[in-house]
Amino acid sequence: MYKSVKQLLEVFRKVRKTTSEICEPLQREDYCVQPVEQVSPPKWHLAHCTWFLEEVILKHHNPSYTFYHTEYQHLFNSYYQGIDPKPFLRKLRGALSRPTVDEVFRYRKEIDARIEALFESKSSEDIKKLLEISIHHEQQHQELLYMDIKYILGLQPLHPSYKEVKIPHTASAQAMKWTSFESCVTEVGSDGKKLFAFDNEGPKHRALIQNFQISDCCVSNQEFRNFVEDGGYKNSRYWLADAWDWVQSHSIQSPLYWMDQDLEYSLGGIKKIDPHAPVCHVSYFEADAYARWAGCRLPTEFEWEYAANSDEKNEQNNFVDQNYLQAIHSPDISSFHGNVWEWTSSPYIAYPGFSAFEGNLAEYNGKFMNNQFVLRGGSCVTERSHYRKTYRNFFLPHQRWAFCGFRLAKDGL
Structure with missing residues (x-):
């Protein structure tokens, strides 16, 4: 729970930045890979979390809201059939070469700016609650990104490293108690x-x-x-x-x-x-x-x-x-x-x-x-x-x- 709009927006900025940082070690070729249905391409996660902000907050605040791209409502809706009875098939997410990775990052930047502008003009408890849900939704997708990236890279014959990680100190184990x-x-x-x-x-x-x-x-x-x-x-x-x-x-x-x-x-x-x-x-x-x-x-x-x-x-x-x-x-x-x-x-x-x-x-x-x-x-x-x-x-x-x-x-x- 956050005490002020300022605190909430600081967390929002940090979470959005973290999602982009998770993807920084990837090569462009990695962003669109979907080896199995349950694993979504990193590009899709980046776009979906942004669509969620448009749908849950910006559209909720303004019923006549104009979406960044009308087709994104279909492409990046995961499973909300009350919004779209037939969302884009999960198993085909890896087939999307467009929008490009660069366009998805531009999309994220634009919607971040719209969220900031909204909270400068209005910050009701209802809107604050929706932003808090959106923050935790994106944190869920951050974990999914690690899961999916590991699956994507682990399936590669070359077994590339995602990034340098901290090496744990080995310690002797005690018998299970x-x-x-x-x-x-x-x-x-x-x-x-x-x-x-x-x-x-x-x-x-x-x-x-x-x-x-x-x-x-x-x-x-x-x-x-x-x-x-x-x-x-x-x-x-x-x-x-x-x-x-x-x-x-x-x-x-x-x-x-x-x-x-x-x-x-x-x-x-x-x-x-x-x-x-x-x-x-x-x-x-x-x-x-x-x-x-x-x-x-x-x-x-x-x-x-x-x-x-x-x-x-x-x-x-x-x-x-x-x-x-x-x-x-x-x-x-x-x-x-x-x-x-x-x-x-x-x-x-x-x-x-x-x-x-x-x-x-x-x-x-x-x-x-x-x-x-x-x-x-x-x-x-x-x-x-x-x-x-x-x-x-x-x-x-x-x-x-x-x-x-x-x-x-x-x-x-």
């Missing part, structure tokens, strides 16, 4: 009063939690390697039916970006796998299979949130500002916040009393509440100011191009 929590009724979710929250994080409500134990850290690369070497990907007994079909049909044998048992692709190029760092880029299917192999389970999102509330370390959390851009192992960082998004066993559904954003923004989250699972905790490419403990990320169970890992849980004390 377990913390027990007694059965209780606790409050979960956000009331949206102190911190910004998306509609899917609320309302705050009570949840029953049974006795459980949760691990003090995420499963490491070495621990996951043990699963691989034990034939985990070859034994159907550990896998859900849909998961086993996925493993078989896609010849899945290891986490995404592992090149062999010792090397992996990172945004800093090919590097040795740190055995003590959290395993990253695994799907819900893989996390669930590992948990079964280990005789455990994944925590529910409410168990995760309840346990995370007791974690006070936050100064050195591995968010994007640390510039590691990869999961690391360090005794100085929080176990729960940053590093990797953590799969939970909770389906992505509405909380009791869920109320969607108003107007066309009602499509922001609610319509995706089926067939997906909740992840918690933020990651090494999450903006620190964008994160809060109640944040609910979500992906389909087979998806793993996000910076996602997992921790284990058990029933009882």
Whole structure:
């Protein structure tokens, strides 16, 4: 939450600048690549976030608003069918050679100026709220940019480095420990009063939690390697039916970006796998299979949130500002916040009393509440100011191009 229009605009400028900076290491050829449907070209992200400002703020303020380019309303609308019943197909975003990259940057500059001009003349609470949503929307796309850039470059036979990243100090790992929590009724979710929250994080409500134990850290690369070497990907007994079909049909044998048992692709190029760092880029299917192999389970999102509330370390959390851009192992960082998004066993559904954003923004989250699972905790490419403990990320169970890992849980004390 921001106290003044001046403060809000300062954050807006910083966020818009950061998005452009994320793309600076790219070559022009990288901006338009779309290797698979789920990965959007960087150019599209740059334009979409700008279209969002036009549609959500500028048009809302002035119903007769003239768009920068009428065709952009169709090309860069992601999924808001209340605005356009048939948005441009996601799978064809990589086919757009026009507008050019230079034109998209001119587009961004012009709309930034229009936003600034609007707030010089008007700054109602309604408009301020929409700008705050737009800021957090763009921060989501900043993380998506890192995800998509890594997929685009990681697929290249030359395995180019995205940019120079900070090299973590190696540290010896301690054996996984377990913390027990007694059965209780606790409050979960956000009331949206102190911190910004998306509609899917609320309302705050009570949840029953049974006795459980949760691990003090995420499963490491070495621990996951043990699963691989034990034939985990070859034994159907550990896998859900849909998961086993996925493993078989896609010849899945290891986490995404592992090149062999010792090397992996990172945004800093090919590097040795740190055995003590959290395993990253695994799907819900893989996390669930590992948990079964280990005789455990994944925590529910409410168990995760309840346990995370007791974690006070936050100064050195591995968010994007640390510039590691990869999961690391360090005794100085929080176990729960940053590093990797953590799969939970909770389906992505509405909380009791869920109320969607108003107007066309009602499509922001609610319509995706089926067939997906909740992840918690933020990651090494999450903006620190964008994160809060109640944040609910979500992906389909087979998806793993996000910076996602997992921790284990058990029933009882």
